[in-house]
Amino acid sequence: MDSILPGVLNCINEGIVIITEDLEITYWNPFMEKLSGKWSGEVLGQKVDQILPSLCRPFFYSAVKRLATVGNPVFFSAAMHRKLVSQDHRVNLKMNRVSVDGKVALLLEFIDVTNQFQRISQLRDYVSQLSHLNSQLKQKEKVIEKLAYYDKLTGVANRALFDKFADKYLSIAKQRGTMLGFMFVDVNEFKLINDTYGHNTGDKVMTRVASLLTESTRKNDIVCRYGGDEFLVLLPDIRTYKDYQAIAERIETNKKQCIVQDGYNICLSLSIGISFYPDDGATLDDLIAKADEYMYVNKHESRERQDNM
Template identity: 30%
Template sequence: MLRLIADSVPALIAYYEVHTLQCQFANRRYAEYNGWTPQTILGKTVREAIGEAAWAMIEPHVRQVVAGKTVQYVREQTLPDGTQRVIEVNLIPHLDDGQTQLGAFVLISDITTQWQAERAIRDSEERMRKLAEATTEGVVFHHNGVVTDVNDALQGLLGRTSTDIVGRNTLDFIPERWKPTVSEYMQSGHEDPYEAAVLDTNGVEIPVEIVGKTMPFKGGTYRLAVLRDIRARKAAQARIEFMALHDTLTQLPNRLYLMERLDSILALARRRRTAVATLFIDLDNFKLVNDSLGHHAGDALLREVACRLKLAVRDADVVARLGGDEFLIVLTDIASPDDAGLVAVNLIESVSVEVIIDGRAVSVSPSIGISVFPDDGATADELIRHADTAMYRAKNCGRSNYQFFPRAGLSHGSADLTP
């Protein structure tokens, strides 16, 4: 019955006498595994039963079990047909009632399939680790939101060491406004790239593109995230957007930006029932500067005028360059048209101050036309057109002055600051 049971189990079982190390019992699997039958292996020493090569590998373990210690180890086994297997060996001392050792039981399990699967996982993890270290993009592994591993690139991105990162929740490094987005992607398992931001060690936001993937790693299911620093991309996008809406010479808003902004300002003024003024500015004798000193001097003059115009108005107001030597200012939320007139006086005084260009004193003066919402127009186009008309009235009145569009009710109000 014992033989029947022993031959039925998947384990390899044997028993060796402690002094001679001769086999006194072996089930069929153990015997055949080593190239014997259950009968022919009996009386063979361990060395004879398993061969010289295997004996050289396990002799230290045998000496341990002979000394009364329980031993467990894993080793590779070459079968008689040349097949390579991986086995887990347990050597268990057999003691009598008086604690005298009589022999040792051998229990062997073939773990080749398990070992191959684990090796495949280890190899995959090693490849992933090498890939993570080789890439210039930040890589983070996390399990249930807790960081388990990071690469050097991520440490550099955050300005932190792995000790500062591993073991913490991934959301600890995400700005508050981005936490809902990142959390939703983590929980849903989405693998599409998305934009978010991370916090460096100083609390500064760094825009990143994140691609996440759920994968087996280190014996469990983990989330891998690759973070790409997109600061350069964002800066380029911002520059392109800025250039589309701003004048390249003066960096002031251009006509496209002006029209969009003025529409918004007028919509707000309608709701609040407030007034808005548009000041159309043209530089007197600017062509003379270009013709006599060259375009570089003209460009320098335009840049200086742009700075003076911005300094003369509030932050809430808009200063734009329409092209050439023409500018337009939008004054938001004015109490009366007289406010626009006072601003125009300051603008004329400021712009008329001499500018030193290439060692030469250069001066121009502005002619300014003013239209006021809602009296002079209901739309941006109307207000600009009427301010342009008023500017030509200022030109005809001797330049270096301002004029209101007639319907503003101040058609005769002006300031002539020509010396």
């Protein structure tokens, strides 16, 4: 049996080193030659801490002392000890005590885990790439959502988002028995503003109107650009007409101020029509049509007032 043991140790794919209690190397297998780049002939009889200078540290000496006296095994990980045998290999080191005929030898097993490190490093790179791609996708999703649901010029909701919320709010109003307001807003003489000050200024005025409506309404109200110069405002959870009046008064106050845009003094005039669920209809089409109708009445009245003035 004894005669085959050296042959077995020579075949093992682990660096096997046997040392005495005072660190002298008595065996150095071929795999250890490969790991360290040092031939058995040049290291036998030498001190292991001289051949592997990374072991020239207090923790190694106290581990050897404890192992030799108490005999409990020791483990040094490749992660904590980066260059145990060479620059190119990452190895775990296991140390055990072997006692034969009253003589104590220390068995050092150097287990090559370089491939593990490479594989984990590759996986971390993939995870990092995936995480980067994921955050890019999330950003793009946000952009797509913005394009799909928000008006490019004014930044307020578009019809698609309005339809989504109008359906939802109408169902809630029906369940809870609350009112739902639809406010149709039209910028009077917008064509004249475009013709007089140019389309660029006209676009900016449209954006100012959208801001005016957003500032005058509540947090949960939805301001939507419905068409060229038309806005629809969805007013959920209206409990009494006073709730609506408060909003209408804020719009009225804000719109009376003439605005300065691109150096021009432009006086805004808005026509507003409002319909309420359930008084003016039970479907979205009915309620929007009614608000539109009231808006045209308001527009007509304001034209008449202007003509009379």
